[in-house]
Amino acid sequence: MASTIRVRAISSGEITEVQVLIQHPMDSGFVKDAKGEIIPPHFIQRLTFEYDGRNVFVADWGTAVSKDPYVKFSFRGGNKGDDLKISWADNKGETDATTAKIQ
């Protein structure tokens, strides 16, 4: 299956701008399904961005982050062709990770 993580990491020379979109239901636990039963919470808790052996950004999320979550940030450094490693873990213990090339 294709990765749940879509990344765009673009270096302008000094700064790398990173955008990520993740396929995840981010169920809040406040919503009922068609049968009227509560859909249990299912959401990403931590999303980590690692560049050159260190974390450049760490997101801790609750249930109020939108379905198929998106986040954008930027950091100093990062060269075209370098690897950026992105990984997430959710409240059910599911995880995914991908490595993207900075463009």
Place this chain on the structure above:
Amino acid sequence: MNMTQPTVRISILSLALALMSATSAPAASSKTDFNIAYAAAEAAHKEAGRLRNQWTVTAEALANAKRAADKGDFDGAVASAKEAEALAKASIFQATSEKEAWKNLEIR
């Protein structure tokens, strides 16, 4: 989604309401009363279907009527069936009048 608060100004058919108020069910309806009322409502709803113009609220009123009858509440069942019939008739009226009236809205 419901559209109860549109800023859009449109007149809503008052026909259904007028018909409904004219048909208050007498006390202590029987199963037969229900069957008659339901059959009439269903026939009108089918006719609206033939005109490709059923209303969701008619279907809901029919379902309510059935549910009430199943519980033995024939007064409620007859009232819902009459409501359904009134709504179905309004939808038939709408489909019929729109056969020509639609042209009034056309951009020319």
Place this chain on the structure above:
Amino acid sequence: MTTIHDGFAATRRLILKGAGAITLTGLGVISFNMAPVFAAANDKYPEEAFKQKSAADAIKSLYGRTAEASDKVKLDAPEIAENGAVVPISVSTTLTEVTSIAFLASENPNALAAVYRIPPGTMPNVANRLKMAKTCDVVVIVEAGGKLYSATKEVKVTVGGCGG
């Protein structure tokens, strides 16, 4: 979580300073309870903070103190959310030594939506998309130089995002 050396050494020092400040201001029970969460926050998911109902309690749980409003924190959010399920909200600041940024929606069932750690070298600008249950204040907290700064903006929500 990982064996990678993280970039939060500087943050840790600030945290210790912050924890000291709490004991001085004497928040009592809350400070005992919450300060360790805060100190460990770089490694641990702040579970308790996400469980708090109100924005004030979530901020207390997360940071152990209150924030002051600052015009150096620029919060960008729509006047009217096109749909509460997906509200684009971003923040940027001219403050220096920023170590974390938190997003809260005051009327959500749990106010805290997201916390982002900003290690040295990462810009204090974050954009994300949040759910909002109804019209309320979006509060953003910027932790900079061991202090908390905030910006607030009301976002009108006509279609609530709890369905998301």
Place this chain on the structure above:
Amino acid sequence: MTPTVAADALDPVADAKAFRNYFVAKFPHVKPEDFVNGPYSMNEDMRRQWEEKEQFPPYEFSLDMGKEMFAKAFNNGKSYADCFPNQGIGIRQNYPYFDAKEGKVITLELALNRCREANGEPPFSYVGDEMAALTAYMAYTSRGKPFDIKIPDDPRALEAYQNGKRYFYTRRGQLNFSCATCHVQNPGERMRAEILAPAFGILNAMPIYRSEWGGMGTISRRLTTCNSQIRGVPLEPQAEEYRDLEYYLSYVSNGLPISGPGSRP
């Protein structure tokens, strides 16, 4: 339906011109090609939210799924590409078309399911995610290409067009709304939280990812939902009325670029 349309002096070319002129005059500040962006062409605050989302649109996953599905061979070794002109790439703007052999309007959704069935595959739901993903991908390969809907010199084609037009303007449902009530008379206005989209160019953005749906939805889904929102019982997806409606609405938007897949609140 009795084919007595000729006497009524049907003139689709004049219709389309009047349709365009109406919207251009009503919204002098909107560039004609911008109408395809629906409510975003008429509200600054919403446009900004949309532009922010377009930086990394939420429909990416559906689009990727459609691309994969489109490329994947059926069990018999054939694929969608074998069913369409130009292997199905960049052809969205030509749908729906009038099929002279059948004497009916063929929409893209219909053509996709017929392609599946001709190759021994079960049809997809017209309101489901798979059909939405497939049409999203096909629209994507046509982005920027102007709608180019043809009405051949055939009384049945004209009749289909006229039936579509009638459907568009006919009031229905307990709310007594026609399509035009919202999308001609009141585009740009708020209907609760939503800003109504202009009918001019409305199908160019299809299929659409709606935040309200939390996913991508087909034209069929949009039309049936519109009907139930005005408290009318929707017809079955791809009923002849809907196909004719799509024919009419696409024709009067001829010249406007395909912008699908779109995203909407």
